[in-house]
Amino acid sequence: MATRTISQEAFEELVKENVDDLGMDPTEALQDAIQTLTLQGVDLSGIVTSVPGDTNPVIDCLDRLKHLQSEPDEHELAIAFNTLHELCSNPNPNANSNSAIATRNGAVELTCSLCSKIPRATGSRELLLSALNALSSLLHDVQSTGTFQRCDGPTIVIGFLADNKQDVEVLSSGFRVVASAATGDEIVKETFMELKVDEQVLEILSLHKNRGIQCLYDAVRALLTPDDNRVVASQVYGYARKFAKIGIAEALVDCLSAGLCSPDLVPACTTLKFIAVNDEICKSIAEKGGVDAVLRCIDDSGEQGNKAVAKVCCSLLSKLAGSDMNKSEIVGKGGMEKLFTLSCMFSDDPSVLQEIMSIISVLCLRSPENAARAVEAGAGDLAVQAMKKFPAAHQMQRNSCLMIRNLVVRNPENRTTLLLYGIEKYIRKAKQTHSNCKDAATDALRDLGLDNYNL
Template sequence: MAAAKPTVRSISQQAFNEMVQENIDDLGMDPAEALADAIETLTLQGVDLSGIVTDTLPGETNPVIHSIDRIKQLQLLDWTDEAVVDEVLGLLDGLGELLRVEGSGNGAIGARNGGVDAMYEVCLKARAGGCGSVLVKGLHVLAAFLLDLQSTETFRQRGGPKMLIEILNKETENVNILNSGFSVVAAASTGNEVIKESFVELHIDELIVTIMKKHTIGTIPCLYDAIRVLLAADDNRVVASQVYGYARQFAKVGIAEVLVESLKDGISSPGLVSATIALKAVAVNDEICRSVAEKGGIDSLLICIDESGVQGNKIVAKACCSLLSKLAGSDFNKSAIVERGGLNRLITLSSRLADDPSVLQEVMTIICTLCLRSPANASLAMEAGAGDLAIQSMQKFPLSYQLQKNTCLMIRNLVARNPENRPVLLSNGIEKIIRNAKENHKSCKDAAVAALRDLGLENYNS
């Protein structure tokens, strides 16, 4: 039986403030001392203080809470009054600045002090009044407040998904509103399977296709984030996530096809990386992976990989290789990649970006997948230089555990059904290199053992 998870204790802002005040009134502490004592005492008791204002002395007002409270007051006034709207805009701008302060915890403070409710009402008022600038900023701040299950559940219970879909359906031409809106979709759906289901039931997949066909790739970056999050099984409360079915549904309405088209703009496209990540999330089975190839996706990816190597663009190279690795899981696609010179192109990329282990480990994964149960591809990979690449990379980056592991897995597939490849690798010292990886990285042990075994070594597990 699994051990029970320890219960995390929490405290409200009011209770925290009262504790500080008691230190002042009952124990005679000065305000700074009272504040420090309350923080120390609660921390020792294991109380979660995230979202609690702990840097404001009694009598002072936190700027995030002050702004939220003032926005709540303004919601009671007439929003046809320009002065009211201007003040709301100023407060939202101020909140935006506060939320950009790294490590401040201002997002959690806002979420714990009515920020989600306040921004929900702002969006309702702005939509009703046609205040586009307020709506953009309100959605932006709302997304920053959706940080955890408590805040996303507040959003769900208020009817947030329905409101948001209504806004997005109405504003399909407004790039700024769409981008802010999809940032809320991504934030609200993160770690919350119920909200993902709500958006899917509201036909967000069809809406996404409509919007993607209207706008140039890269103009709505948060849309691609939303696709990725909606299709991620990241809610640990759920035993069997439904996102696999959602991915198939997304592909059925044409999202995969639109994403493939976006790859054809090449490396110059500002949305290329986002599109590859989104397409990787959609490509969950052989049928979808094969359809990507049939629509020209592999051709486009290989061109992008070539161009990223020439331009030294490691971010694009890594993203494209990661997607190609996913697509290579289809036997049909393996043949397509190899027939288009994919192995040689990957080795060329590796030589051009030989100083980046994160790119190299993606290349190893693709070659490993291409060689799985395919002796012909394993022979072609060795001819292209995969064996030399493995040896050089493992020697150059001994501390990169993921590269070491991926390379061991690739070596295994190079030799498992191709005994003729074994002496070539062994004569170049691969055994010692693999044993070093096995000894130095616990996560490499299984992959290293498998590689040593399939290299024909008897003492592979010693």
């Protein structure tokens, strides 16, 4: 069902009628119009809902930019773009509505037009930064990203990235635009890939090792996320393979090798997980030293109490363990024991424990030898103690059920051990308490050999 909309002119006319025909004061007339249209299911996003006679700061800012378009002044343009960015981004409490108003009133077209006139190699750095920051705050839905696409925004931004490879601040602002524009828009993703953004990413990773350009990683993840519900089949799987093929996966492994001292460690782990989309890539990451690097970081995160690193490293290791060859390498290098050591270090944090359970579950999938080793190392005790201690942690409870199933499904001898730990009552409690645990708990109870697993 299509969303009902209204033009700015029609909205203002309705408010005016409330004042002229019904004798309402301006504030009352405005609120009545808003309430009436909302009850009718009209989408008011992008509509200026100011009291008649009042000015709107977003419209004022856009008017200022239009004036400067005809009478350019780089410093004044930068100030206006900074104002627009502040109005349309966090922490401004009205950021979402301001951004909608701006895009509905031509802000994306205007900003792209002004950006296209900034000399790529010799333009004002102050103006370039302010324009890119403003542009990133305007791209918030498929309408705004579609406008960005039609205005040749991707080409403009890629040009600025190519000409400012040594400037970390410009790179950050540019990749922030890439991330915002690619989010939820398959066409924009495709355009950036056609413009060889992957080659830009690889070159900049090589030039700026461990410089913490967070927005670069955000951009890669946005490009590799299938989040446009308008398309049936996303192309991001192919993009991930291309990223891996040209060497980006290897460059990210280098970031991991720098260890906990690197500001790139957490985003590199998260991004590498997006690239590791098949068995071949997972194996190649291991061959480049990825498993060794992750295991070292897991050790260090436990010793230093770094929860963020522990979580992302376990999550990445789970993805890499999707390759059976990598499972053998992880276990052969003491990975199982390292995970149980880590669980002791973070025994009070269910968010870390759930990641540890996830990787143990993957390591035991289709591997009776690993399941036997995990139980010997203390997987049963880990499950019981965690489920008992954190009954409200629904994702951890679910991951525990999944782990238990993989511990016993091909290892009947493990069933007795786990049942003696008293695991059944905690699985049943999770099943009754958390809707997301129902299927996983049922499967765990069934594979434990319990007849009444459906109860």
